[in-house]
Amino acid sequence: MTSRLDATFARLRDRGERALVPYFTAGDPSLADTRRLVVEAARRGADVIELGVPFSDPLADGPVIQRAAMRALAAGTTLPRLLETVAALRAEVSVPLVLLTYYNPVLAFGLAAFARAAVRAGVDGVIVADLPPEEADPLAREAEAAGLDLIHLVAPTSTPERVRLIARRSHGFIYVVALTGVTGERQELPPDLAAQIRTLRRVTTKPVCVGFGISTPAQVAAVGGLADGAVVGSAIVRLVEERAGSPSLVDDVGAFIAELKAPLRKGA
Amino acid sequence: MKPKLPDARGHFGRFGGRFVPETLMAPLIELERAWSAAKRDRPFQQRLAGLLRDYAGRPTPLYHAARLSEQCGGARIYLKREDLCHTGAHKINNVLGQALLAARMKKGRLIAETGAGQHGVATATAAALLGLECDVYMGAEDVERQALNVFRMRLLGARVISVESGSRTLKDAINEALRDWVTNVRTTYYLLGSALGPHPYPMMVRDLHAVIGQETRRQTRGVLRRLPDVLVACVGGGSNAIGLFHPFIGDRRVRIIGVEPGGEGIATGRHGASMSAGAVGVLHGCMSYLLQSDDGQIATAHSISAGLDYPGVGPEHAYYRDAGRFEFVSITDAEALEGFEALTRLEGIMPALESAHAVAYAMRLAKTLPRSKAIVVGLSGRGDKDVHVVAKALGKAIG
Ligand SMILES: Cc1ncc(COP(=O)(O)O)c(C=O)c1O
Numbered sequence: 313m314t315s316r317l318d319a320t321f322a323r324l325r326d327r328g329e330r331a332l333v334p335y336f337t338a339g340d341p342s343l344a345d346t347r348r349l350v351v352e353a354a355r356r357g358a359d360v361i362e363l364g365v366p367f368s369d370p371l372a373d374g375p376v377i378q379r380a381a382m383r384a385l386a387a388g389t390t391l392p393r394l395l396e397t398v399a400a401l402r403a404e405v406s407v408p409l410v411l412l413t414y415y416n417p418v419l420a421f422g423l424a425a426f427a428r429a430a431v432r433a434g435v436d437g438v439i440v441a442d443l444p445p446e447e448a449d450p451l452a453r454e455a456e457a458a459g460l461d462l463i464h465l466v467a468p469t470s471t472p473e474r475v476r477l478i479a480r481r482s483h484g485f486i487y488v489v490a491l492t493g494v495t496g497e498r499q500e501l502p503p504d505l506a507a508q509i510r511t512l513r514r515v516t517t518k519p520v521c522v523g524f525g526i527s528t529p530a531q532v533a534a535v536g537g538l539a540d541g542a543v544v545g546s547a548i549v550r551l552v553e554e555r556a557g558s559p560s561l562v563d564d565v566g567a568f569i570a571e572l573k574a575p576l577r578k579g580a
Numbered sequence: 581m582k583p584k585l586p587d588a589r590g591h592f593g594r595f596g597g598r599f600v601p602e603t604l605m606a607p608l609i610e611l612e613r614a615w616s617a618a619k620r621d622r623p624f625q626q627r628l629a630g631l632l633r634d635y636a637g638r639p640t641p642l643y644h645a646a647r648l649s650e651q652c653g654g655a656r657i658y659l660k661r662e663d664l665c666h667t668g669a670h671k672i673n674n675v676l677g678q679a680l681l682a683a684r685m686k687k688g689r690l691i692a693e694t695g696a697g698q699h700g701v702a703t704a705t706a707a708a709l710l711g712l713e714c715d716v717y718m719g720a721e722d723v724e725r726q727a728l729n730v731f732r733m734r735l736l737g738a739r740v741i742s743v744e745s746g747s748r749t750l751k752d753a754i755n756e757a758l759r760d761w762v763t764n765v766r767t768t769y770y771l772l773g774s775a776l777g778p779h780p781y782p783m784m785v786r787d788l789h790a791v792i793g794q795e796t797r798r799q800t801r802g803v804l805r806r807l808p809d810v811l812v813a814c815v816g817g818g819s820n821a822i823g824l825f826h827p828f829i830g831d832r833r834v835r836i837i838g839v840e841p842g843g844e845g846i847a848t849g850r851h852g853a854s855m856s857a858g859a860v861g862v863l864h865g866c867m868s869y870l871l872q873s874d875d876g877q878i879a880t881a882h883s884i885s886a887g888l889d890y891p892g893v894g895p896e897h898a899y900y901r902d903a904g905r906f907e908f909v910s911i912t913d914a915e916a917l918e919g920f921e922a923l924t925r926l927e928g929i930m931p932a933l934e935s936a937h938a939v940a941y942a943m944r945l946a947k948t949l950p951r952s953k954a955i956v957v958g959l960s961g962r963g964d965k966d967v968h969v970v971a972k973a974l975g976k977a978i979g
Contacts, residue, residue, distance in 0.1 A: 368746065368877040369863060371755045372601045372762065378745060390875045415599055415862045420876025442599045442862065446589060467603035469765060474606060492603055493763040 315461050316408045316436045317484035320359060321519035321540055330576035331359035331541030332532070333521055334548050334569055335412065337380035338363040339389025341556040343397045349552070352566040354407040357573030360485075360521075362439070362543065363398070365391055365413035372414075372441045374496030376546040380553065391417050391426075395433040402434035410437040410463065410484070415451075423451050427458035437461035437484040445481045452481070468492050468508060479516035486512065488522045488539065497546050498525035501534055509538045533575035544572055585896065590779020590866075593902070595895035598778040599862045604758075607765045612780040614685050619787070624680065631676045635709070636666045638673075638791065642799035642956070647926040648943070655949035657942050658808070659929070659959040660796050662820060667705050669698040669932065669961030670792060670820040671773060677788040679706035682769035689713040689768045693757040695722055695750035695816065696887030696934060697729025698961055699773030704738035706771075714738040717756045719749035722886045728965050747880040750816075750890045754864050774817025775894035778865030782894050789823025796956055797827055804954055810835040810945065813958030814937040815855075815908070816887050818894035820960035826896075829905060838897060839941045841883035842910035852881035854893045855901055855908035863891070868898040884913035884969060885933035887961075911937040917973055919943060920963065932961035933969065 314322075324331055334353050338346050350361055366384035370377060391413075398409060411430065418426050418440065430438065438460060443451065445464055455462040461484030466475055469492060479486055488509060491502050502508075505522070512520060522535045523543030535542040551568055555561040574580060585592045590612075598608055618624045632638040640661045649657045662670035682690055690712050694700030700716040707714035716738050723730055723742045733740050746752035754777075761770040775785045793811075800808045811828060813821035815838040828834045843851030851857065858869040863878055871879040871891035881891040900906040911919070916933055919940030924930045931939055935958070942957045949955070963970070971978050 369751065369755050371758045371864070374759075385877065392875070416870075416872065416878070417876035419861055420859075420872065420874065441601055442865070444598065444600065444602055444605050446605075447597050447599055465602045467601070467605075469603050469606045471606050474602075478602070489601075489603060492765060494759045 315459070315484060317360065317461050320408050321485060324359060324540070328578045330536040330539070331521065332357055332569070332573040332576050333360045333362060333541050333543040334358050335362040335364060335543060335545035336552065337366055337377060337384050337549055338394045338397070339366055339384030339387050340380040340549070340552060341383055342387050343389060343393060345561065347397055347401055348562050349565055350401055351404050352562045353569050354405040356566045356570040358407060358569055359541065360408045360410060362410045362412045363394065365394060365411055365417055367414040367417060370414065372494055374494040374546060376550050376553070377495050380549045391421050395429055398435055399433040408436040409434065410439060411435055412439045412441065415440050415443045418451065423454045427454040427460050431458045431460050435460065437463050439463045439465065439487055445477055448481065463487055465489050466512060468502070468504065472511065475512055476515050479512060479518065482518060485519040485521050485540065486516065487543070488512065488520055490522050490524045490526065493524070495524055495545055497527035501525070501531055506538055529571050529575055532572050536576045542576065585899065586779060586783055590783065592895045592899035595867050595898040596779060596782055597867050598865060599867065600778045600865045601762060603762050604765065604778070608778055608780070614681060615780055615784050618681050618684060624684065628677055628680055632673065632791065636672045636676060637664060639795045640664050642796060642803065645927050648923060649946060651922070651926055652943050652946040654946040654951065655809070655953035655955050656951065657946055658954060658956045660792060660824060660956055662792060662958065662960050663929070663931065663935065663962035667698070667702045668964065669702070670789060670823065671699045671702040672705070673791055673823065674773065674785050674788040674819060675699070675702040675706045675771060678771045678784070679710055679712065682712065682771065683710050685769065687767060687769035689764070690771050691715050691717070691757050691760050691768055692771045692773055693717045693750065693753035694773060695753070695889055696885065696932065697722065697726040697733065697965060698887060700738070700740070701729050701732050701736070703771050704733040704736035707738060708736050715741060715760070717741050717743055717753040717760070719743050719747070719753045721748040722750065725969055726886055726965055727968065749881070749886065751878065751881070758864070773819070775819040775822045775896060776817040776864060776866055776868070776892060782866065782896055785819050786822045786826055786896060789819050790826045792820065792823035792958065793825060793827035796824060800954070800956065807831055807834055808956045809953040810837060810955045812837045812839060812938045812942045812945070812955060814839045814888060814934045814960060815893060815897060816890050816934060818897045820958050822894060822896055824958040825906065829900065835907065836905065837907045837909060837941065839937045840908055840910045841885060841888035841937060842912040842915070843882040845912055846910060850882040851910065852883045852888050852890060853910040854891060856910055866895045868892055868895045884916060884973065885937065887932070887934040888937065909941055911940045915940045917970065920970060930963035931959055932963050933966045935960045
């Protein structure tokens with residue numbers, strides 16, 4: 313059975329289109345808001361949506377996503393409640409949903425229970441920020457059994473040997489960490505990004521999405537020339553932070569997502 | 581029975597490992613290779629041994645605390661005097677080794693986390709000695725309660741970065757140091773200060789502190805004509821403890837006891853006793869026992885001693901706990917203060933509040949054992965840095 317992620321990337325490739333992958337920290341400012349934001353994002357052109365599972369110690373994240381995680385936790389967000397929100401969302405949207413998490417909340421849930429509950433709720437894939445392939449076998453087994461895509465990341469520091477390992481192990485797509493650092497907005501795309509993606513393309517035909525530091529439509533357009541998709545995180549989360557509690561939250565975020573998607577559409 | 585641990589992937593049974601963002605994987609593998617090459621490199625080992633002797637002041641004495649023992653009226657208590665090391669704690673053993681390794685790897689900048697400030701001071705010291713740049717991350721709460729050490733680091737030329745996120749203590753300082761390392765990994769050496777974190781740190785830090793236990797073996801053979809009956813050390817991340825314990829793991833007759841911070845009491849939930857009250861999980865790159873909520877959020881630890889104020893523990897300790905080889909107990913803030921006062925008044929030795937936890941437990945244990953038994957306490961550091969905290973706890977003003 314092809315996964316919803318595989319089908320989405322295949323369809324986009326056929327159409328000559330690139331994926332926009334917005335990221336939201338789930339539960340920021342509340343899970344009810346996350347639900348509305350996801351529906352709006354899907355309507356305005358998001359092809360895959362990443363939902364961040366808030367964690368007390370997000371060591372791969374910069375200040376914007378750290379703050380969002382703290383707000384989400386303060387609002388009582390837990391992995392089980394997040395999965396309930398996803399299950400409710402599945403009545404409204406068919407866009408692929410990917411969880412981005414740290415390993416400890418998944419371990420605490422139980423690996424097999426997590427994989428099954430995630431799939432039952434309608435989650436398509438999971439990215440675990442602190443789980444390299446060497447440590448991933450236990451989760452990979454459960455994910456495969458449940459039909460959940462386990463997505464791995466490659467970094468600018470990954471050796472050619474590691475790039476091959478990651479490309480082989482990653483399902484759904486391969487997440488290219490564009491820069492050596494934590495999440496957050498940057499002025500420029502790293503100059504060696506094109507070379508990094510070329511190296512990866514030489515060893516895989518799987519879809520490739522690029523994230524970390526991508527925050528403007530111009531940067532998204534540049535990534536669209538290199539990869540199958542662009543992930544935008546901190547810029548969206550910062551907008552959510554600024555508009556939280558305002559009646560224009562959903563509209564403003566939706567408008568930003570439409571702007572980000574525009575350069576990825578066919579013929580753009 | 582002395583299994584070769586960790587295994588090639590850095591696992592101590594189910595514990596340890598390398599749970600880090602991909603960006604750090606290749607650098608950690610490079611670090612592991614550099615360390616194993618340095619271990620086999622004679623000139624490197626000679627330089628380290630020379631510094632430990634002439635600069636850090638090793639070997640440290642094994643001192644029979646006769647008056648303290650008498651007061652307890654039971655087993656004899658010996659103190660392994662790491663408080664006499666240069667900079668005032670065991671931390672320098674690890675720091676000298678890793679700083680030499682950083683220089684060997686041609687990294688011009690050191691970063692470190694610190695709780696009590698002892699590891700930060702030791703790192704700043706080594707940076708001054710070797711002419712390296714040095715930034716130290718320290719939780720904002722610890723910056724306040726360990727002001728003396730903050731100023732020492734600055735005098736030594738290090739930059740101290742106060743960390744405002746999370747619980748504003750050691751855990752958050754490690755998060756911030758890891759974020760710095762992820763960003764600057766090509767030029768920067770992360771000098772981790774305890775026996776935790778991703779492989780190879782728990783192994784490397786243990787190797788560098790094992791000198792504590794090796795000297796203790798020799799010294800007890802000289803003084804007692806046999807090995808000690810019990811070893812007691814405080815456990816924050818577990819570096820001074822694993823250093824003392826490791827050379828004795830194969831000696832089944834030697835009881836090995838780690839002392840965790842009981843804070844205001846385990847029942848209050850305000851403590852740092854991950855072995856007594858924690859569950860297995862992953863934090864800061866390794867699998868071990870952690871204080872955490874049911875849904876896997878890391879809890880905030882509480883201890884009067886900044887150096888023990890950490891919600892986890894090194895993976896090797898977790899392994900030997902489950903294997904039944906190490907015992908773990910806890911000592912509350914109030915008991916640690918009693919240990920501090922007893923050692924100060926009876927022996928004229930002012931221990932660090934971290935070490936006072938081990939002293940307090942050894943005193944309790946000594947009372948239950950006959951005079952023929954010998955307990956060795958890892959006296960990991962001296963107490964100057966804690967005088968402010970002690971004064972406050974006793975409701976006294978300084979001066
Ligand atoms: C004197 C002293 N003892 C013990 C510790 C706890 O660390 P570890 O458990 O790694 O020995 C510290 C940490 O700052 C310390 O300064």
